[in-house]
Amino acid sequence: MSSDGGSNGAGTRSMLRSPAVLIVGIVLTWFIAAFLVWPNANVLIQTFFPNGSFSGRAAEKLFSSQRAMKSLGNSFLLAVALSITVNVVGIFIVLVTQYFRIRGSRILFLGYATTFIYGGIVLAAGYKFIYGDKGIVTGFLLSLLPGLDPGWFSGFFAVLAVMTFATTTNHMLFVANALKGVDYQTIEAARNMGASTWTILRRIVLPMLKPTLFAVTVLSFLTGLGALSAPQVLGGREFQTITPMILTFSNSPTSRDLAALLAVILGVATILMLAVMTRLEKGGTYFSVSKVSSGLQKQQIRNPMANAAVHLVAYLLFAVYTLPVVLIVVFSFADGAAIQTGQLSPGSLTLDNYVRVLTQPSGLRPFVISIVYSALAAVIAVGGLLFVARLLQKYRNWVTTAFEYLLHIPWILPSALLALGLILSYDHPSPLVGGAVLTGTTVILLIAFVTVKIPFTLRMLKASFASVNSSLEEAATIMGAKTLYVLRRILLPIVLPAAAAITALNFNSMLDDYDTAIFLAHPLFQPLGLVIKANTDGAEGVDGVSNTFVYTVLLMVITGVTMYLVYGRAGRKPARKAKTGAGGKQDPTPVLAEAARTDPALVP
Amino acid sequence: MRRLKTLVAGAVAVALLAGCGAGAAAPTPSEPAAGTAATAPSGPPSGETLIVYTNSNGEGRGEWLTQKAAEAGFKIEIVGAGGADATNKLIAEKNNPIADVAFGLNNMYFEQIKAAGAIEPFTPSWSGEVDDAKGDKGATKAYWPLVQQAILLGYNSDKFSKDQAPKDWTDLWTQDRFKSRYERVTGLGTATAQLVFASILTRYKDDAGDLGISDEGWKQIEGYFKNGTPAVAKTDLFARIASGDTDMGQMPSSIIAEREKSFKVNVETVMPSVGVPLAIEQVALVKGTDKKDEALKFIDWFGSADTQGAWAQQFNSMPVNKAAVAKAKPEVVDFFNTLKQQDIDWSFVQANMGSWVEKIELEYMS
Structure with missing residues (x-):
């Protein structure tokens, strides 16, 4: 408790006393200066001070453009709406799969987990197959309501719906994980005192999840701000967002200042959101009073009406989640014309698409390169930030606050500009990297991948450290354990499930990256994103679109396997065992870890 | 089996390079004497690997070209990117170029790249077989036309x-x-x-x-x-x-x-x-490449009537090279003959x- 509330001066001084902290601090300072501040400062200076003097042209142009202002407004509207709807749906599916006793919850979990493995333009296309003007559901609705507009599923409502269902991944991983840490004895006690299911949920369970919910809310907000493919496919005329405009402008040297300004506006909004959430997060840390805590048991919904309603909604959502995936897999066997006109005949399904994609001369090589790059970047980002996140969470003073905000720089700029910044800064020998030239090497893409993943990784790691009770660590310290020892033997086992999930998500999200790779990839080691682009773009004609579907399904397989290896095996275990989490098996101190994991609970 | 070996080697190389933190050495840009357009020396290709940037690699073009080039003794590695991306990439890398040759971009893009100083003047062996008006209209020519659309x-x-x-x-x-x-x-x-x-x-x-x-x-x-x-x-x-x-x-x-x-x-x-x-796809020599001779030999081969004719046959395109037109598909040639180009x-x-x-x-x- 004391370290959490440590005041500024004392915090800074005590922080600097530990050699481990000092080393991490030096490395971190170098990394931030070399790869976050310097490249991005370079690209921003070049953009806003083209001839050495500031140009206000960008602001003037943007603020007088109706379209820009409307699109910007739409992006913000979507961000705010999404922060709410994703939480509603996300918390519901977490409760249904982890908290309430629901029939077939294992199956439901698998259905809801489909968002782990796919996204982007194909996901939006999948929803369009079902709800679009020629979709299955639309056809059904038209037979019921002949007056219905076949294009009913478009605009703000459609975009919000699709993005809500598409982005509950973070809830499924992190909120579910936090839920497992709730002390069941507190719940039992509350029930004995006559609290209803709803009261227990509202007063005990949800407040326990607060740090994690704050973190995922920031992410939902950010997802809404950066929305690209769902509005493009489903937004129609009246609901277009700002990201397509940013992408167009960042590709045109004469308009790059507009792109940078728009990106900075979105970035500042994100940082403000972050600041608000950080403040809220500080408002309450909850500790358990029970000395022997026990694992969560699933709750029966006692009101039969409510029980039936929850079951019904849960299975409806299951259908909403799984139908697009099923159709995408089916359509990946159809020819491009069938995909684009939405007309499918069973006889037309062949393996041709897969044969074409997999027998290219480049073959599996791009897959291997992408897997190696993504795995390295994911492990480096999480491994490197484990200690950093812990420090930021433990020592709260102006130094750590400044570091924390600096580490969010990659959220401010679009990845194309981040990549340009790295090229500008390291295409000549630079003392910041020991006089090396980084462009044209294999390292520069890895650096970019790690950098881009820092903000997400940091937020989620910090949230998981926040739900660890500090009394365990204090006890260990009093008994003479060193900082590193405490981290390794006590804290790591507790946050390991979350860390593994973050690693998996990072890995998955980088597999098909194009925006960074196009500028930074080594010509002889071209990752998958470039190959996908070459096979799917420009020629949006026939093969292009079916190739997109094949790559999506292949990526689904890779990401599905990843999720299973890293997270699925632990997640599938019943509550009794899940308590020890994924780290339980290799954990040298299972007793201690288990105690820590279940210890924090709530005193309202 | 060979592919597997390459794969493993590739993976190991990525891992090693990433681990040690420093990769290939910086090439030293060789500045050409101002005002002279480079030409290829005589002799067969050396087989050095050329890095080729293009936006024209889709629908099997990249693979086709890599294979045909190999048959002619050139080892090329194609890096595909959209027109705007390829342009930005070439300009961004001008201090330390990675590519040796760029092709497929139209006049508009190459004019931008030329203005940024990322490509250098040269004269291909087939310069007499193409219409000057379709390529670089400047006094020193830094890009030459291949295919028209x-x-x-x-x-x-x-x-x-x-x-x-x-x-x-x-x-x-x-x-x-x-x-x-x-x-x-x-x-x-x-x-x-x-x-x-x-x-x-x-x-x-x-x-x-x-x-x-x-x-x-x-x-x-x-x-x-x-x-x-x-x-x-x-x-x-x-x-x-x-x-x-x-x-x-x-x-x-x-x-x-x-x-x-x-x-x-x-x-x-x-x-x-x-x-x-008309969109006219061009080819250019990247300024500062350390494989200039090989790159020029490749451009001479790629723009030649034989190669352009085969390309046109394969991809239904209309070559600019007059000697290659005979090998293009007759319906394509007819279409372009009846067509009036907007000035x-x-x-x-x-x-x-x-x-x-x-x-x-x-x-x-x-």
């Missing part, structure tokens, strides 16, 4: 007869029967879209107007966006024509035959009296395209 307005000929069809782009928004029946773009990132706008705007050149275009010209753009149906992401124009969503829109000449077949539609193209804009002032377009795109994106797209 017409950017056309195509319509569903099952719905419109030749008499009923539009006669020019401007008919689309000035005549009520075409309103909402043509597809309009939702972004100006592609070269095809930019050429369509170049074709429309340059007709209204007015030094006193905004960005060199008269008010009348900007009214045309307003009409274009107001009356068209927006394109749909990842849905091809031909798919929309097939389903009856729309009847006409922009298309490059090379894709028409193939798409007509896949989507089972019949498309005819409009020949405006001012002519149609466009490319230096005017190049100087203004960035601002035009910006103005259109901000003010006219909705």
Whole structure:
């Protein structure tokens, strides 16, 4: 408790006393200066001070453009709406799969987990197959309501719906994980005192999840701000967002200042959101009073009406989640014309698409390169930030606050500009990297991948450290354990499930990256994103679109396997065992870890 | 087995390089003497690996070229990127170039790259076989033409007869029967879209107007966006024509035959009296490459009548090289022979395209 509330001066001084902290601090300072501040400062200076003097042209142009202002407004509207709807749906599916006793919850979990493995333009296309003007559901609705507009599923409502269902991944991983840490004895006690299911949920369970919910809310907000493919496919005329405009402008040297300004506006909004959430997060840390805590048991919904309603909604959502995936897999066997006109005949399904994609001369090589790059970047980002996140969470003073905000720089700029910044800064020998030239090497893409993943990784790691009770660590310290020892033997086992999930998500999200790779990839080691682009773009004609579907399904397989290896095996275990989490098996101190994991609970 | 070995080697190399933190050494840019255009020395290719940037690697072109080049003794590694991406990449890397050769980009893009100083003048062995007017019009020539494409307005000929069809782009928004029946773009990132706008705007050149275009010209753009149906992401124009969503829109000449077949539609193209804009794909030598001799030999081979003829045969394209035309498909050659090229002032377009795109994106797209 004391370290959490440590005041500024004392915090800074005590922080600097530990050699481990000092080393991490030096490395971190170098990394931030070399790869976050310097490249991005370079690209921003070049953009806003083209001839050495500031140009206000960008602001003037943007603020007088109706379209820009409307699109910007739409992006913000979507961000705010999404922060709410994703939480509603996300918390519901977490409760249904982890908290309430629901029939077939294992199956439901698998259905809801489909968002782990796919996204982007194909996901939006999948929803369009079902709800679009020629979709299955639309056809059904038209037979019921002949007056219905076949294009009913478009605009703000459609975009919000699709993005809500598409982005509950973070809830499924992190909120579910936090839920497992709730002390069941507190719940039992509350029930004995006559609290209803709803009261227990509202007063005990949800407040326990607060740090994690704050973190995922920031992410939902950010997802809404950066929305690209769902509005493009489903937004129609009246609901277009700002990201397509940013992408167009960042590709045109004469308009790059507009792109940078728009990106900075979105970035500042994100940082403000972050600041608000950080403040809220500080408002309450909850500790358990029970000395022997026990694992969560699933709750029966006692009101039969409510029980039936929850079951019904849960299975409806299951259908909403799984139908697009099923159709995408089916359509990946159809020819491009069938995909684009939405007309499918069973006889037309062949393996041709897969044969074409997999027998290219480049073959599996791009897959291997992408897997190696993504795995390295994911492990480096999480491994490197484990200690950093812990420090930021433990020592709260102006130094750590400044570091924390600096580490969010990659959220401010679009990845194309981040990549340009790295090229500008390291295409000549630079003392910041020991006089090396980084462009044209294999390292520069890895650096970019790690950098881009820092903000997400940091937020989620910090949230998981926040739900660890500090009394365990204090006890260990009093008994003479060193900082590193405490981290390794006590804290790591507790946050390991979350860390593994973050690693998996990072890995998955980088597999098909194009925006960074196009500028930074080594010509002889071209990752998958470039190959996908070459096979799917420009020629949006026939093969292009079916190739997109094949790559999506292949990526689904890779990401599905990843999720299973890293997270699925632990997640599938019943509550009794899940308590020890994924780290339980290799954990040298299972007793201690288990105690820590279940210890924090709530005193309202 | 060999592929497996390469894979493993590749993976190990990535891991090793990433681990040790420093990769290939910086090449030393060799500055050519100013004003002289480089030519290839005689002799066979050395077999050094050339890095080739292009936006023209899709639909099997990259693989085809890699293989044919290998047969001729050249080892090339193709890096594919869209036109705008490839341009930005070449300009961004000019201090420490990675590519040796770039091809496929049109005059507009190469003019930008030349202005940034990222490519250097050269004269290929086939310079006498191509029309000067189609390549670099500057005094020192830094890019040379390979393949030409017409950017056309195509319509569903099952719905419109030749008499009923539009006669020019401007008919689309000035005549009520075409309103909402043509597809309009939702972004100006592609070269095809930019050429369509170049074709429309340059007709209204007015030094006193905004960005060199008269008010009348900007009214045309307003009409274009107001009356068209927006394109749909990842849905091809031909798919929309097939389903009856729309009847006409922009298309490059090379894709028409193939798409007509896949989507089972019949498309005819409009020949405006001012002519149609041509997109001419070029090839250039990257400035500062340390494999200049090999790169020049490769360009000599790639632009030669034999190679260009084979390329045209394979990909239904129209070569610029006059000696290669004989090997192109007769229907393609006929089409280009009947076609009138619109006379466009490319230096005017190049100087203004960035601002035009910006103005259109901000003010006219909705």
